[in-house]
Amino acid sequence: MEFDLIARIRARAGQRDDVVLGIGDDAAILRVPEGRHLVVATDALNAGVHFPAATAAADIGWKALAVNLSDLASMAAQPAWCMLSLSLPQADVDWIDGFLDGFLALAAQHGIALVGGDTTRGPLSVCVTAHGLVEPGRALRRDGARVGDDVWVTGSLGDAAAALALLASPESADGHRTEAGDAAAGASAWLRLRLDRPQPRLAVGAALAGVAHACIDVSDGLLADLGHVCAASGAGAEVRVDALPASDALCARFGHEARRELQAAGGDDYELCFTAPQEMRDAVAGIGLEAAVAVTRIGRIVAGDGVRACDGDGRTWRPGRAGYAHFAG
């Protein structure tokens, strides 16, 4: 089955001048410009683990690339090339075409060329390796946070986990908060879009080079991912749980406490969480305006270790065990 599929993919892959040899040989040959470091991320998505088994092919294609572009965004890298390894139970031309619709639409938005990969028989699984470029010393890393930094996050949190919660049990939304009929359905559809079509924050990430001290993308949940930044940086963090940005749709479908859980501990957001010195507040706000992406200050880096979330009264808040578990592995 492999060759028909490869021809199909090859016919639609994008072009870049720095691709010496793209799809169709044993490997791709690429020209890395002088004065740039190569940035490489790999993430795999498995059916039933990283996306509901019934997810549309186009959404799977979009998300498989998006989660990798999000990794490049968090490093302040500019996307260049990607590899796609696709395991499919059988060669299904309609499915492949749909998958490519989503994958290549996002690739075109960010100027990344698909240059190789493989297709194999197996349970539905997508492994993407994304390559980006960055000036030496300009990449954002997890280990650069400093005591006194503000902690920021892009976009809104908890939407993807909310969509999963609604899929798992539609009644999990607070009945008394639900708008009547259409409004609730609209909010649910918007949340589902956030789950299926994450927008990698590449423009924000690139602009944060030289401004932010540390950055990570929020895939495992805000508290977990900020915890990785703290561990790598040898510092702690305090975040105000009520400062976490919530979308209108999340507010429409979930009550106060459920929202907190989803925002603080839900995964799959693919927003950027970053730290920056206080004197950069105006710069960060300007970057958000320029990219038309909300940027919200949610806490600060402190001496010590671990992440403490606190409520409006300064009391420590912890996500409950009943919460909306991360779908991913």
Add this chain to the structure above:
Amino acid sequence: MEFDLIARIRARAGQRDDVVLGIGDDAAILRVPEGRHLVVATDALNAGVHFPAATAAADIGWKALAVNLSDLASMAAQPAWCMLSLSLPQADVDWIDGFLDGFLALAAQHGIALVGGDTTRGPLSVCVTAHGLVEPGRALRRDGARVGDDVWVTGSLGDAAAALALLASPESADGHRTEAGDAAAGASAWLRLRLDRPQPRLAVGAALAGVAHACIDVSDGLLADLGHVCAASGAGAEVRVDALPASDALCARFGHEARRELQAAGGDDYELCFTAPQEMRDAVAGIGLEAAVAVTRIGRIVAGDGVRACDGDGRTWRPGRAGYAHFAG
């Protein structure tokens, strides 16, 4: 489960001076030397498709890297860095340690550093992306074969397919060819090693730059893969089926006609098939001697298209349908 596994992997990954940032962030940062092109290959292995489900973890680790290094070998690239994406049904520390034993043993042999990846829950599947370096214009490609070129192959063919055939039905070996007891078991074990522990032909591949015109690694079966070279080069090929190199173990376990099938159509050999002008015969022989790898002239590139295999009397030979089908997807 992800973080314990990553710490385990990180503790054992190799080092290179050109790794600016390795395992542990959202992406790796790598320094590509000036005057080199980047060569990238991705291949995934799925349990039950690319290896028998009962294969030892160390063998899976070895093979997952080997098939990607084989792609670099066929491009004449020098290995540099790799990414590993691992899907596992559950976090099994013994399995991971075994997997790393095989993966990292081969990585150390060829100086390739493991710099990133991810681990997820899912059916057992391994996706590796290997990065190599090559001087501009020196890479071997599929599309360079010219009419009059000799066709060569490294090592021996059919061993991996023979091992699969023996696993599927031990009686598939010709009874009257089987040596008694120990010798047959030894031959079977040797064939199984060829299936589980392919040796990527990196030294030969690198030395062929400037000598060979075209190259591919034999993963789908000799006739199929040589067919890809012909299609890409706009030429045909004739091979003498009785010239295909056979190992002693293959000869010990399989009769003449079964051997032909396995050698011409069996997959998973990970030998190099390449074409070179006739005046390079001595150079090719010298490269084989230097690398201590057999190189065998099996045919030539002709005008036309497609691959014709012929027997000793010049009659066209075709693989039968009963044959030993490629295990891979």
